[in-house]
Amino acid sequence: MKPDTALLPKRNPFYYPDFTKDLHHELELVVRIARLGKNISEKYAHEYYNEVGLGIDFTARDLQQECKEKGLPWEIAKSFEHSAPLSERFVPIQELDLDTTSFELLKNGVAVQSGHVKDMIFSIDKLIAYVSQFMTLKIGDLLFTGTPAGVGPVQIGDHLEGFLNGEKLLDLKIK
Numbered sequence: 001m002k003p004d005t006a007l008l009p010k011r012n013p014f015y016y017p018d019f020t021k022d023l024h025h026e027l028e029l030v031v032r033i034a035r036l037g038k039n040i041s042e043k044y045a046h047e048y049y050n051e052v053g054l055g056i057d058f059t060a061r062d063l064q065q066e067c068k069e070k071g072l073p074w075e076i077a078k079s080f081e082h083s084a085p086l087s088e089r090f091v092p093i094q095e096l097d098l099d100t101t102s103f104e105l106l107k108n109g110v111a112v113q114s115g116h117v118k119d120m121i122f123s124i125d126k127l128i129a130y131v132s133q134f135m136t137l138k139i140g141d142l143l144f145t146g147t148p149a150g151v152g153p154v155q156i157g158d159h160l161e162g163f164l165n166g167e168k169l170l171d172l173k174i175k
Contacts, residue, residue, distance in 0.1 A: 020060035026147035027105035045125035051090035087169035115148030
């Protein structure tokens with residue numbers, strides 16, 4: 001879970017936080033909730049979203065490990081301010097075939113993460129059904145769906161580019 005302050009305002013630069021020396025990127029498909037819902041059945045979950053985009057789930061690994069070792073919750077390692085940059089736009093579901101949708105992250109021009117919706121451990125509909133058991137999903141909520149292999153560290157000066165079906169939707173420089 002991330003508070004709204006975790007969102008990086010569009011066109012704002014991302015600054016490497018001073019409380020970590022081990023920041024990692026995790027590219028994820030992000031689903032925008034379009035209807036209010038609680039205890040949503042998996043068979044109806046597709047009616048609760050109409051757009052997908054991309055997001056980076058930044059994680060301060062050193063802070064995460066420190067919290068884990070102390071038996072503390074580690075949300076602060078993932079939910080800090082601006083830890084969730086989003087794509088410039090979200091793509092309407094009607095424009096996609098989710099069975100063939102792919103997403104990719106380039107770091108400094110080299111592909112480091114690549115995923116396909118069909119390869120996700122849990123489908124978008126299953127995720128919506130599960131999460132809605134515990135909390136009401138509201139219009140505009142964003143559901144980060146998980147990350148493919150290739151998670152890794154970033155440094156000041158790195159350039160991250162996210163693609164959905166080959167279209168660049170996210171462009172981020174680490175300052």
